[in-house]
Amino acid sequence: MEVEERTKPFAIFMAFGTKGDVYPIAAIAAGFAFDQRQYHVILITHSAHESLRSHLAEKNVAYHPISSPPFTSTDHIQNTTESLISLQKKMLIRDHRRECYSVVEKTFGQRPRLEDDFIVINFFALEGWSLAELFRVRCIVAAPYVVPYSAPSSYERHFRKEHPLLYKYLQEAPRHKVCWEDVIHWMWPLFTEYWESWRRDLNLSSCPFTDPVTGLPEWHNRPSSPLLLYGFSKEVVECPEYWPSAVRVCGFWFLPVEWQFSCKNCGEISELVAAGHLNKKDELCSDHVYLQSFLKTRIAEPLVFVGLSSVGRILYQVISQGWCVLCKQHGETADHIFLDCSFSLELWFRVLEEFGLNWCIPYHCIEILNMYTVGGKRRILLWKVAVRGTWWWALWLERKKQIFDDKEDNVEFLWDKIKYWVAVLVIQYKGVQRGYIY
Structure with missing residues (x-):
């Protein structure tokens, strides 16, 4: 051949x-x-x-x-x-x-x-x-x-x-x-x-x-x-x-303008306006023109977009129908994911054990940010990095991995990952010992 x-x-x-x-x-x-x-x-x-x-x-x-x-x-x-x-x-x-x-x-x-x-x-x-x-x-x-x-x-x-x-x-x-x-x-x-x-x-x-x-x-x-x-x-x-x-x-990779519209009509109109082939005040289709008006309205304070997860309810009906992918037992809220979920609790207890503490788990996520531990500068630094940073991030990445990649890690693996991240961050930010980071 x-x-x-x-x-x-x-x-x-x-x-x-x-x-x-x-x-x-x-x-x-x-x-x-x-x-x-x-x-x-x-x-x-x-x-x-x-x-x-x-x-x-x-x-x-x-x-x-x-x-x-x-x-x-x-x-x-x-x-x-x-x-x-x-x-x-x-x-x-x-x-x-x-x-x-x-x-x-x-x-x-x-x-x-x-x-x-x-x-x-x-x-x-x-x-x-x-x-x-x-x-x-x-x-x-x-x-x-x-x-x-x-x-x-x-x-x-x-x-x-x-x-x-x-x-x-x-x-x-x-x-x-x-x-x-x-x-x-x-x-x-x-x-x-x-x-x-x-x-x-x-x-x-x-x-x-x-x-x-x-x-x-x-x-x-x-x-x-x-x-x-x-x-x-x-x-x-x-x-x-x-x-x-x-x-x-390499710097940020920005998508072409026409790729950024989920609405096909909006994308076509915006592309024609940008190319100078269409003289049109509204760059969105009739279904979304009110959104453009809202975004371009001049107000005293800048707009803040708040996701539903920020107010304690994570909407993921298409994939999990409000079901916690970590414990697979309860509905999914921010407080449940980080505080009530049996998977998260295992990690939480390991953190407390690492610091030699025996505390009651708080009711709401915001309370964790107000929790402190006593001790020397190194102990306080480790607490801030572990509890206020890597612990949250590790749980969120694990949730995302199970939803989008259909992969999951056990608690032992995730705990090793948290300790690794904490060690790396502490080494990178030696300036904390001089009071540069709070």
Whole structure:
């Protein structure tokens, strides 16, 4: 069979997650296709983001939908056994990976590889890393925010024990080559059992950077540190020196104006007005013109938009129907999530135990912010960082992960994560000891 010859390289952008995860990567793909016309550009994402198709087509970006949802609905859980849920999850993951492989295989598998081919992935599309390795193309990571997951505090110890030679290989890596800093910053999930089975299905080694036959590190082959692009400003997020050398902070990635409308008519009108093709006072359609009037009304005080979660009730009827995904027993309110939920209480009791305290749990979240502990400066600092910061954030991220990613961590893992975050923050903010932070 004659192999089709090609002269134009391919750029595949693979992004999964909700709109906030996918749309910035899609915008980069569109911009890249417009600027680098010598490329064939492809976007692989969930079919739920079908609204991107027309926008991408205008920029000559091919849209390839994957049938898996951005999140898994939990509406059926009450009438479904745990074993059946686990089986359904495995089938969903299997089908998702097969579809991803099919698209990439049709792109690279039947044609000679070009040196300029590459795949861009976000943090929720790590299957793209193994596919890039399989088809021997460069892999780049792009995200509009700092990596949303961190390795457990015991991860390095376990890695060194399970893979001593690979650990040495990564620790001794020359500058600008893939190293331990890359692994601990974002690559560590690739070395877990979750991705090991996927790599075996692709006939790759169970761990990246090892020989598929011997399982030993490829000492003769040290790839460059993978380029990681962050879509935020250095003025907003500090970039520590311990980040990998290949991290690049690019500034904010703003979406095209026409992408920012959920209403198609509003988007079309705004685009015509911006291009000067329509002289119209109102930039929204008749259904939403009153919203524009409200937003442009001059008032003495600036407008403040308050989400329902801010007043103690989190509205998530579509996915959970007001049901707490952490304990799976009660309705979801802010007070319940952080104070009454059995999952949260386990973490709360661990915090109190760590400080040697025996307190009653308050009734409302706001009361936690007014709680103090006595002791030296170090103890007070740890309390502020742990209770007023990382504890809340860890619980909220765990809730988001269970809703949108259909993944969950146990209390032990989450507690290790909290202690790790506390240690990192205390080290970063040594100025607290001099009274700079309150």
